Amino acid sequence: MIEITHLFSALGDPTRFAIVTKLLRDGAQPAGQLQSVAEMSAPAISRHLKILRDAGLVHQRVAGQSRIYSVVPAAVQAIHGWTMDHETFWTGSLERLEAALEEHDKS
């Protein structure tokens, strides 16, 4: 179960936001490649990755010697769903209003 507040608190750190952005842009990556997002030691990056995993944002897969990280699609969808803005609401609603009015006209 993904909690939106956990996603946001995990993303509310520039390094973690950069890690997730890189994973979204470039696809799955081994931890070593993620070090380029910040001037940080490998252990520091892996602490950030642990927080991202605990929040349900990032998935870890073991492939031989390396650990491959990727973004959990459901987490991004949860964020997307949460951001229903005014325009999304009204565009969708007014389409339905128009349909309801037409149905009303026929009856």
Place this chain on the structure above:
Amino acid sequence: MTTVTMERVFKAAPDTVFKFVTQTDHLLRWWGPEGMHVPEHNLSFEAKGPWMSTMQNEEGQKFKVSGHVTHVEAPHSVGFTWAWHDENNARGVESHVTIKLVPDQSGGTKFTLTHAELPGDEVAQNHVEGWTSSLRRLNAIAN
């Protein structure tokens, strides 16, 4: 934050459209984008007073919004305040919705909806804007 303005022309007369935008039973037929339902509501814009609705999508995510009806002039205009609640039920930045109905020459209705942010709480707005732009970026990359 931006103001959303939407215009539509409906074949129905203003009296009919006004019912659809103010009365509970009619509102529930269209309130929320496709795939949303409204399990909890106090949804009527027929008189001044509080209103609220909780929408739920097919994945079970809930979106609560609430406000106050600020004016009702049947069958021309209705206005209400609007604020989304977060999952801890804290009410966010307040905005204002105005719906205006003008009869057109062919017996139909020109419908104009304006959803405007209220001036004021700039810190909160900047906070929301910061999040919104981050999320837009995320979504743009994800899609």
